[in-house]
Amino acid sequence: MINVAVLGAQGRMGAQVVKSVEADSGMSLIAALDLGDSLEQLIGSGTHVVVDFTTPDAVMSNLDFLINNGMNVVVGTTGFDDAKLAIIKKLCAANPSVGVLIAPNFAIGAVLMMEFATKAAQYFESAEIIELHHPDKVDAPSGTASRTAQLMTDARKSAGLAPMPDATTTSLEGARGSLVGDIPVHSVRARGLVAHQEVIFGGLGETLTIRHDSIDRAGFMPGVLLGIRKVISVSGLTHGLDKFM
Ligand SMILES: NC(=O)c1ccc[n+]([C@@H]2O[C@H](COP(=O)([O-])OP(=O)(O)OC[C@H]3O[C@@H](n4cnc5c(N)ncnc54)[C@H](O)[C@@H]3O)[C@@H](O)[C@H]2O)c1
Numbered sequence: 001m002i003n004v005a006v007l008g009a010q011g012r013m014g015a016q017v018v019k020s021v022e023a024d025s026g027m028s029l030i031a032a033l034d035l036g037d038s039l040e041q042l043i044g045s046g047t048h049v050v051v052d053f054t055t056p057d058a059v060m061s062n063l064d065f066l067i068n069n070g071m072n073v074v075v076g077t078t079g080f081d082d083a084k085l086a087i088i089k090k091l092c093a094a095n096p097s098v099g100v101l102i103a104p105n106f107a108i109g110a111v112l113m114m115e116f117a118t119k120a121a122q123y124f125e126s127a128e129i130i131e132l133h134h135p136d137k138v139d140a141p142s143g144t145a146s147r148t149a150q151l152m153t154d155a156r157k158s159a160g161l162a163p164m165p166d167a168t169t170t171s172l173e174g175a176r177g178s179l180v181g182d183i184p185v186h187s188v189r190a191r192g193l194v195a196h197q198e199v200i201f202g203g204l205g206e207t208l209t210i211r212h213d214s215i216d217r218a219g220f221m222p223g224v225l226l227g228i229r230k231v232i233s234v235s236g237l238t239h240g241l242d243k244f245m
Contacts, residue, residue, distance in 0.1 A: 004228060005031040005047045007039075007062055013053035013076055013217060020221040021051075027228065039065050049228045052077050056139050060084060067091040067098050074227040075102040076220070078143030085239060092236045099234040103241040104143030106223030110197070111242050113212040114148045117199040120210065121152035122159035126202035128177065132188040133195050140187040144197055146180050147240065152199075153181025 004021045008014035009032035021027045030047045033039070035054075039062065042050065049072045052062055056079025066073050068091065080088075080102055092100055105111060121127055131145040141149075168176060177184035195214040201207060214220065223241050230244040238244065 002027045002228060002232060003030045003046050003048045004028065005033065005042055005045070005050045007033050007050060007052045008054035008058075008077070010034040011053055013220065014051075016217045016221060017051050017053060017076075017224055020225060021228075024225060027225075042066075042071065043069055047071055048232055049074055051075075051224065051228065055079075060087070063088060063100070064091060067095050067100065070095060070098060072099045072231045073101070074224065074231055075100065076106060076224065078104055079139045080104070080143065080239075081146075085237070089237050096235055099231040099236065099238070101227045101231045101238045101241070101244070103223065103227060103239075104147045105195075106220040106227065106241055107195075107212070107214050108223055108241075108245070109219075110144055110195075110212045110214065111223070111240070111245060113197065113199070113210055114144070114151060114240075115242060116210050117148050118151040118155045120199075120201050120208055121155040122161070124201035124203045124208065125161070126164050126200075127152055127156070127183055128200050129180075129183055129185045130188065130198045130200070131185065131196070132190065132193050132198075134193050135189040135191055137189065140189070141178060141180065141185040142187070142195070142197070144195070145185045145187070148197070148199060149180035149183035149185055152183050156182060 004027050006014050006017050009018050018032050021029045030045050050066050051074045053076045059077040129145050131142045177186040197212050199210045
């Protein structure tokens with residue numbers, strides 16, 4: 001039986017994780033904590049894995065506490081850049097028994113979309129990302145878009161591709177998106193959306209569009225449960241659910 005605690009338990013994702021853990025016969029929900037609850041109560045609680053779906057502002061201090069107290073962590077909260085990942089790696093190095101999974105996207109289809117986009121990135125002259133989310137999301141671009149863009153940038157570099165053609169000399173600020181690595185990323189926020197992403201490729205005489213749509217938060221749960229099961233048997237930082245698939 002895996003003992004699980006959830007941080008951000010009253011949030012949209014956290015509430016879903018609480019339900020999924022309770023419904024899983026191999027897991028037991030030890031604590032469902034939200035803003036204002038002390039993490040100290042997790043010490044000595046027998047918790048094996050803590051799942052964090054809080055906010056980019058809160059997650060770093062949560063991780064500092066949890067890793068230093070020997071707890072494995074599955075992190076869905078977004079907003080991680082290279083500097084933050086380096087801090088987590090250091091924390092893990094000082095606590096070698098701990099496993100941490102940080103996954104910008106737990107939807108299996110989204111993980112596959114990133115893999116396909118990374119493959120296609122080697123072959124097309126032009127590539128851009130449009131990510132679309134609900135208007136309550138606090139960070140832009142999304143963690144998934146940033147991760148996809150970084151993977152695509154690395155793939156373009158390995159393939160020795162030249163910089164993308166773009167004749168723009170005058171533009172309104174933001175009109176061409178934000179660059180993540182070499183890839184322009186455009187963020188749309190609108191009521192009614194959940195989490196969606198299009199990766200558009202252009203080459204001589206053809207385009208390719210890869211699109212993933214999360215239409216319900218339940219779609220993230222198989223990936224979260226997979227992360228909980230796997231993280232207890234690894235040590236150090238794992239970045240991306242693909243490493244566990
Ligand atoms: N990785 C993925 O697959 C995935 C999918 C969807 C959302 N997300 C990310 O997950 C995060 C949460 O998303 P959401 O839509 O559930 O947000 P939300 O605003 O609905 O929920 C966040 C919850 O965290 C709580 N919280 C804030 N600070 C806290 C702290 N210090 N300790 C404990 N709880 C705290 C808030 O009170 C709130 O209940 C965001 O960063 C979002 O981008 C990731």
